[in-house]
Amino acid sequence: MSSWPGRPTSDQSVQVLLSGMLTMMALKPSFAISIGGLHRRPRRERSERRAGDLSATLREKTKALRESQIEYQSCRRELDDVDRQLAALLKPDHDGAAESVVLSGFALLYVGGRAHQIPRLKAMTERAGGRFLHHDGGIEHSPGLMPGLISRADRVFFPIDCISHDAVAALKRHCRQTGKVYEPLRTASLACLLSALIRMMDRKPAAAN
Secondary structure (H helix, E strand, O other): OOOOOOOOOHHHHHHHHHHHHHHHHHHOHHHHHHHHHHHHHHHHHHHHHHHHHHHHHHHHHHHHHHHHHHHHHHHHHHHHHHHHHHHHHOOOOOOOOOOOOOOOOOEEEEEOOOOOOHHHHHHHHHHOOOEEEEEOOOOOOOHHHHHHHHHHOOEEEEEOOOOOHHHHHHHHHHHHHHOOEEEEEOOOOHHHHHHHHHHHHHHHHHHHO
């Protein structure tokens, strides 16, 4: 089939197109580079996304490791405190004077916690000569009772693993209003409260000086 007079054939069109591309590449070397870059860009973008994902994972793992180290140090300190208290209790000549916790009428308010632990916490506090006040954080006790209990307490303790956010916010607000000190506890355990009381007693001589 013959072509129209003056109309380029297919081969001529291809040759013209190739000639134009070669001319552009000769005049603008960046044109050739940009064409090659089109093939490399998806691979580079995948590599950048992968690097970003790995970086985020590393940050999360580092944070988790740091939190685990803090948790371990807290547990180790609590065990050391309990060991020291038990060693004092087991001395043959133990008369109570060598105990690490001597509260002498000190009133503590414990907010939250587990119901079955409260009698043990109360017995430990009273054995050390202190007064134990308790508010369950609003489960059965009215929230309106908390301000009065805080005003009667010398210090407020609450376990962060067994108390509602609303109760924490309320006790912090009332403590700020009355100038009372509050101390969060890592767990609702006997050892955790005992460790906090021992540290409080250890700080007393320094404060007195």
